[in-house]
Amino acid sequence: MKKPLFLAGSNPLLRFVVFALLSIALVYYDLHGHQLDRLRSTLNTLIYPLQIAVDFPARAASWVNEALVNRSRLIEQNNRLRAENLQLSSRLRSLESLKYENEELQRLLKAARSLEYDFILARLLAVSMNRIQQRIIIDKGSRDGVETGVALLDGLGLMGEVTRAYPYHSEAILISDASEAVPVRIARNGLRGIASGTGVNSTLKLLYFPVTADIREGDVLVTSGLGGRYPPDLPVATVSRIASSSNSPFAEVEATPLAALGQSRRVLILKPGRVDDDGGEGE
Amino acid sequence: MILMPKPAPMYITLIVAAMLQLIPLPDFVSDARPLWLPMTVLFWNITAPSWFNIGSSWLVGIFLDLLTGSLLGQHALAMVAMSYIGIRFYKQYRLYSVAQRLLLAGSALLVWQLIDNWIWRIDGQTPGAAQIWLPLLTSLLLWPWYQGVLDWVDEHWRADIARE
Numbered sequence: 001m002k003k004p005l006f007l008a009g010s011n012p013l014l015r016f017v018v019f020a021l022l023s024i025a026l027v028y029y030d031l032h033g034h035q036l037d038r039l040r041s042t043l044n045t046l047i048y049p050l051q052i053a054v055d056f057p058a059r060a061a062s063w064v065n066e067a068l069v070n071r072s073r074l075i076e077q078n079n080r081l082r083a084e085n086l087q088l089s090s091r092l093r094s095l096e097s098l099k100y101e102n103e104e105l106q107r108l109l110k111a112a113r114s115l116e117y118d119f120i121l122a123r124l125l126a127v128s129m130n131r132i133q134q135r136i137i138i139d140k141g142s143r144d145g146v147e148t149g150v151a152l153l154d155g156l157g158l159m160g161e162v163t164r165a166y167p168y169h170s171e172a173i174l175i176s177d178a179s180e181a182v183p184v185r186i187a188r189n190g191l192r193g194i195a196s197g198t199g200v201n202s203t204l205k206l207l208y209f210p211v212t213a214d215i216r217e218g219d220v221l222v223t224s225g226l227g228g229r230y231p232p233d234l235p236v237a238t239v240s241r242i243a244s245s246s247n248s249p250f251a252e253v254e255a256t257p258l259a260a261l262g263q264s265r266r267v268l269i270l271k272p273g274r275v276d277d278d279g280g281e282g283e
Numbered sequence: 284m285i286l287m288p289k290p291a292p293m294y295i296t297l298i299v300a301a302m303l304q305l306i307p308l309p310d311f312v313s314d315a316r317p318l319w320l321p322m323t324v325l326f327w328n329i330t331a332p333s334w335f336n337i338g339s340s341w342l343v344g345i346f347l348d349l350l351t352g353s354l355l356g357q358h359a360l361a362m363v364a365m366s367y368i369g370i371r372f373y374k375q376y377r378l379y380s381v382a383q384r385l386l387l388a389g390s391a392l393l394v395w396q397l398i399d400n401w402i403w404r405i406d407g408q409t410p411g412a413a414q415i416w417l418p419l420l421t422s423l424l425l426w427p428w429y430q431g432v433l434d435w436v437d438e439h440w441r442a443d444i445a446r447e
Contacts, residue, residue, distance in 0.1 A: 015337040016367040023341065023363060026356030027402060036355055047349050054301045054350065126305040126350060133408050135352055136307075164352065171352040179407050199409065265307070 044166045051137065051169060055125045062265070118271040119153075120144055124264070125169060134177035134197060136160075138267060141168045149229065151270040157235040157258030158182065158223060159267060174261050175236065176201050184236050185224040189214055192224050195236060195255060201262040204237050206253035211244045213251065221255055231270065292440045293335065296323055296433060297343060305350060314413060317422040317429075320347060321395045324362060325388060326433045328369035329376050340366035354406055361398040365391045381427060388426050392419055 030036045069077075122140040140146050142165045152159040152172050160174040175182050178199040184206075185192045191214065194207045209215055219239040225232025237255035244251045300323035308316065324343050327335035344359030351358070368391040369376075376387060396419055400410045 012332075012337060012367060012370045016363060019337055019341040019363045020360060023344070023356040023360035027354050027360065027405075030355040031406065040349070040355055043345075044349050047346060050298075050301075050346065051350060053298055054305050057302050058306055124307055126307065133353070133403065133406075137350070137352060178409060199411075 041164075041166055045168065048166075048168045051125055055139075058265075120146060120269040120271055122146075122267050122269055124267065134160075134174035134180075134199065134201070134261070135163075136172050136174065136267075137169055138162075138172060138269070139169055140269060141166045141170050143167050145271055146170050146269055151230050151234065153234065153268045153270060154259045154264040154266070155268075156260060157237070158230065159257075159259045159261060159264065161229065162269065172267075174201075175257060175259075176204065176261050181207070182230060182236060183224045183226040184221040186215060186239075187220045187222050187235075191215065192226065195221060202256060203240075204255045204257055206239070206255055207250070209251050209253050210249060211251045215239060215242060215251070215253060217242060220258075234270075292436050293327060293331075296327075296436060301347070301350065304347075315417045315421050317425050318392055318395065318418050321362065321365060321392055322388075322422055322426065322429055323433070325365060325369045325391050326430060328366045329373045330433070330437055332370045332373045337363055337366045337370060354402060357402045357406075358399065360402070361395045364398055365395040368394060384430075385423055385426060389419070389423050392422055 026036065030040075120140055122138040122144075125137040125139050138146075138152075146162055146165045148162055148165050148170075150162050152161060158175060160172050160177070160180065162170050162172045164171045173180050174197070175195065176197040176199065178197050181194050181196045182204075183192070184195045191209070193209045195204045196207055198205055206221075217239050221236045221239065223230040223232055223234045223236055235258050237257045239253060240256045241254040242251055243253075297320070300319040303319040304316070320343065324335075324340050328337075328340060340362040341359050344357075344362035345355070347353075347358040347362075348355050368387070372387055376384060379387065396415050400415050403410050
């Protein structure tokens with residue numbers, strides 16, 4: 001008799017108040033400051049198995065999908081990939097020579113160092129519950145070399161940036177998040193601006209392009225590297241719509257991200273490895 | 284005699300709900316995604332309030348915060364408020380008609396949505412109207428059936444204990 005009485009009778013209002021206050025305090029400290037960062041990091045590592053469990057159906061589905069692909073399709077796919085690989089590697093070889101040429105020229109211009117990238121391949125574990133926040137969880141963390149602040153790509157273009165790296169997984173924010181802004185330039189003529197997210201996967205807003213700017217539909221935007229958050233020259237988006245309103249000095253420009261933000265299940269994490277030309281540190 | 288629920292099936296329903304909640308989906312489906320995890324928590328609040336109390340809901344909320352990377356405490360606060368409504372009315376709930384049940388579940392889930400979205404706004408995000416109301420609508424459409432499924436799980440394992 002004692003047990004159910006104690007359990008059922010314990011004051012729900014009291015509990016409500018206590019836990020609500022606790023939550024509000026957590027939200028407050030998480031919002032203003034970094035006191036909770038270590039707690040969050042520890043807890044996140046502890047619940048990593050849960051993250052994996054939650055991801056299980058997606059993983060199982062892709063496994064079944066791969067297991068059920070029939071042989072002729074595999075052969076076909078294999079042939080196609082081989083042809084593609086041949087093409088790409090020949091193209092890469094011509095790029096190699098361009099790269100050396102470029103390095104030579106940069107050395108002549110006394111540019112201290114050029115950047116070369118390594119990629120870490122990661123899988124999407126989860127997405128934020130709805131589109132309010134365009135945020136994803138990926139299955140590689142600081143143990144695999146992921147750092148906070150590194151860029152995230154898929155095969156087509158820039159996806160976003162890692163916001164927190166935990167030992168076994170990390171969180172990333174997508175370029176389409178309304179609070180995210182990427183410094184970009186137009187690949188065709190080098191005009192600079194900022195691409196800001198809209199909260200919708202398929203659209204970015206371009207800020208600070210004057211009405212008179214030389215910008216056309218179909219222009220490709222790449223990162224400008226300004227601000228140092230994203231490395232330069234990563235493809236970001238193509239301009240999809242330009243409108244000018246009479247009362248604003250800036251054009252209203254919309255762009256479509258190149259990366260398949262809503263669909264990519266595999267992502268590349270850019271691992272910046274600096275390639276110094278020998279005298280780099282001595283100076 | 285009171286049959287105490289065994290924890291395992293409850294954990295399983297919660298984990299399955301978390302899977303449904305977080306599995307990556309295309310945008311247009313994701314917008315209307317039912318509130319699986321809040322629905323599941325609410326069900327257990329109403330069905331076994333002495334066992335799945337506000338503290339348990341809070342814990343599930345914290346897990347969800349960690350899993351989604353939102354502000355710590357955001358979903359926890361929403362869960363706690365929603366659960367309070369559920370637990371406050373759990374005795375009446377079993378006597379309610381279908382419409383009254385929907386009204387209660389709807390109010391509780393609405394509280395969840397509003398608090399959740401309110402904290403998004405504090406965090407600088409701007410959720411649209413559809414992102415508040417669509418999930419609520421699909422959740423309520425599903426609620427009677429989903430409750431049936433969970434009821435079955437609940438009764439099934441309680442009966443098992445009674446036989447032992």
